Structure formats: structure tokens, C-alpha cells
Amino acid sequence: MLISGKTRREILRFASDNWGMPVRTCDRLIADARQAIIQDWQIERHELLSQLLSALSVLQLRALHEGQLSIVLGCINTQARLCGLFDPPPPQPVRFANVSMEPPAASPPSGAWVRGLPHGED
Structure with missing residues (x-):
């Protein structure tokens, strides 16, 4: 009855009506049934x-x-x-084996060369 979703109250009523079972006995059997369900799923x-x-x-x-x-x-x-x-797929590890830690051979451009370009003011 537990597996089919019945509540404790419904199980107690069924056990009392059909078998004359006391509440404490039924509660003990419900606890045993719950343990059996847990053991079934511990795989x-x-x-x-x-x-x-x-x-x-x-x-x-x-x-x-x-x-x-x-x-x-x-x-x-x-x-x-x-x-x-x-x-x-799992991400591939990044390898930095080919990266040089030496500074570049020439310095990067300063940006001053942009001032010499025509800007459309003519």
C-alpha cells in the first residue's frame, strides 16, 4: 500500500477493518515495509x-x-x-608549452600614426 501512495491513515483503517490489527502493530509493520523499500533501492x-x-x-x-x-x-x-x-565531451586541458615568456622583439605601435590619416575634414 505504501508503494501505491496510500497514507498512514488509509493503511491503518484498512488493517483495522480487514484484519482487526492494532495501531501499534500496524505502525511497526509500516516501518518494516519502509525499510524494505529503502533496501530495495540501495543498489x-x-x-x-x-x-x-x-x-x-x-x-x-x-x-x-x-x-x-x-x-x-x-x-x-x-x-x-x-x-x-x-x-x-569534456574540455581539453590547455597546454602552454609553446608560449614564450620572452618580451616581444619590437614594441607595439604607439598609436601616433593614426593622427596622420585623413579624417574627412577636407
């Missing part, structure tokens, strides 16, 4: 990824046999996204 990332990819593969084949090509494409895209194929 490694690669295990979850393999389960998701397998489920998507089954869905993809089923959709292909039924001619649901948009669902097939959605499965392919989701599988690629889960595998990180749409992620941009």
Missing part, C-alpha cells in the same frame, strides 16, 4: 543502469513489433542519454 549505480537499459531494450523490441516507431526512437534516445552519448 549501485551500474546495477541500476543495467536494469534500466534492459527494461528499455524490452520496451523497444515490443514497440518495434507493434509498429510504434516513435516509442522505439524514444527508447533509443533514452538509452543513449543514460549511457552519456549526448553529453558534450
Whole structure:
């Protein structure tokens, strides 16, 4: 009932009406059920990824046999996204091996040469 989204009050009412279960017993069972749910989802990332990819593969084949090509494409895209194929590549490190720390051979222009250009005042 927890997995289907029932509240504690709804579970207590159901247990009392159907089994005559006291509130404290029901609360203890609810706590045990919550721990079981937590343990079910405490899996490694690669295990979850393999389960998701397998489920998507089954869905993809089923959709292909039924001619649901948009669902097939959605499965392919989701599988690629889960595998990180749409992620941009990591940035390449910047290497400064060819940069010289020596000052330039000539000084940069001062800007005085601009004064000698015609400015359209003629």
C-alpha cells in the first residue's frame, strides 16, 4: 500500500477493518515495509543502469513489433542519454608549452600614426 501512495491513515483503517490489527502493530509493520523499500533501492549505480537499459531494450523490441516507431526512437534516445552519448565531451586541458615568456622583439605601435590619416575634414 505504501508503494501505491496510500497514507498512514488509509493503511491503518484498512488493517483495522480487514484484519482487526492494532495501531501499534500496524505502525511497526509500516516501518518494516519502509525499510524494505529503502533496501530495495540501495543498489549501485551500474546495477541500476543495467536494469534500466534492459527494461528499455524490452520496451523497444515490443514497440518495434507493434509498429510504434516513435516509442522505439524514444527508447533509443533514452538509452543513449543514460549511457552519456549526448553529453558534450569534456574540455581539453590547455597546454602552454609553446608560449614564450620572452618580451616581444619590437614594441607595439604607439598609436601616433593614426593622427596622420585623413579624417574627412577636407
